[in-house]
Amino acid sequence: ELANGGHQDLPALLSFKAYNPNATALGTWAGPNPCSGTWLGVRCSRGRVVGVFLDGASLAGAVAPLLRLGQIRALAVRNNSLTGDLPPLDNATASPWLRHLLVSHNQLTGSLNISLGALLTLRAEHNGFRGGLDALRAPSLRSFNVSGNKLAGEISGDLSRFPSSSFAGNLALCGTPLPKCVRAYNALGSADSSSNATATNIAAESPSTASANNVSSVSASSSSNNGGFSKISVTALMATGIGNAVLITFSLAISVAMFVYVRRKLRSAKGASDAAALGFEDQEHKRATNGDDKCHQKSGGLVCFDGGEELRLESLLKASAEVLGKGVSGSTYKAVLEDGIVVAVKRLSALQFPASRSKAFDRHMRLVGRLRHRHVVSLRGYCNSNGERLLVYDFLPNGSLQSLLQATGCGARSLDWAARKAILLGVAQGLNYIHTFPARPGLVHANVKPSNILLDERGGACVSECGLMRHATNIQRSIVSQSSRCPPDLFLERATTTTTAASSGGWHGYAAPELAPGGRATQESDVYSFGMVLLEVVTDRKGAPDGEEGGDVGEQTIGMVKIGMMCTAEVPEERPTMAQVLAMMSELM
């Protein structure tokens, strides 16, 4: 789609990039065609940009240029430092196909002046939006959150169907689902529904604002009556004064009482959900923990997590799919949704994941859905109904470590020492995050192996399928046929132990010896598997460029091998933790 010698979407993208000349994430935004497949976070369909996905990319500046993209359907720029006003959005000024707008956790300002019939998702929480919600007209909204802004006024009409958490923490919002708006009374003490000029909506939830507004509306009302002051008798004036004082005190008392009530309710509700959330406690992970609030049931039982709000079971089932591979636990597909969003869908084998273990599986998935880390593949949603289990992950376009290690011949990518180190460091960071995630009992990956280490757009390593195998039942039998993938020759002795484990009912060549037969995976066994992967990556020289053996590389190789040996110690207690592994690796590099 080239017009006047240039791609139609190029100007908008470049003017957004101009705010962020040094942002690493936008380093790939170069060249004349944003749909070439190399522009990070840019999704295209039929030659036009339909999605921009740049959550947590340390971006600054205005978001407005991205909203000028003529055919954009999904824009996700959460957790950045974007500033400026959100421009008015309607069918004339923005893409009429805009369905998902996710701008939460930025510093955006202005009012929410949006009139878009197609909009399904609006996530604008934790910004500085002001004004009311009356200029927000999006009848198709399914996922909506404007909490933590500076909004005020009455919530009315269609928006009232969303839960109070969608509106919480604003300056002065009121009306269903929040407490009722309280009308101020005019100077003569009668409820004034006609003179809107002096009636102010007061959120009972916010007593300080309530009292301020109340007072100002009463004084405005008094001053508006000043013209007729001489006509009012002293008695009437005194009566009005006393009446006003009583009313102010009364409405203040009600506001405070409701504030206390609502806060208690919220606290007890939060306490209950925390208790159900496997004992999360660490503040550092509060964002991840809060992720569950964003998770909601959809038709057909699709549960979505942070970043998966746009997922619908119907569109998943309708999506064009391509088989990526078949593993022990099921088959994985690349699915292109109608919005142009690409996801990886894992369809679990009914044999490995029987319906009888449904509850534990659900608990586990809700926990894994909260994991958000640069080196862990994000689970965006899952479905567990009628014996069908689908897991929806981010699609990582660059294959797996397994494909990288297996690749030979002229098309094979050379894997120099820097790339190997970066991959191993990424995996170690991902595993350390999983192991230290605040859950009781602690999380275990349980299936660390090269095909579960995927490569993102930049070639960075991401660990996938955390904990899945702990919920599989018949894994041993099927693993034997899978263990054609051998651990490194150099460590044949260790490999023999695990291969024997496999044939005697253990699992693949990366599993710790204590797992056979029927052993339960632990963080120590994850460390073992990581050690095996590390040894393989370090010692496999197939794709390594010539002349890399000497000097620093040689020294670092020896250091890494030592770490690998420690990780693969026979006795689990002798193995280092992932945190220690990370520290040793960092020292070495």
Ligand SMILES: Nc1ncnc2c1ncn2[C@@H]1O[C@H](COP(=O)(O)OP(=O)(O)OP(=O)(O)O)[C@@H](O)[C@H]1O
């Ligand atoms: N999120 C993803 N993005 C891109 N490719 C993926 C994704 N998840 C899995 N794959 C690829 O799909 C293929 C099949 O993966 P799958 O997980 O089903 O099998 P496996 O890893 O070989 O075995 P297991 O069932 O033990 O995990 C692998 O090549 C894997 O690299």
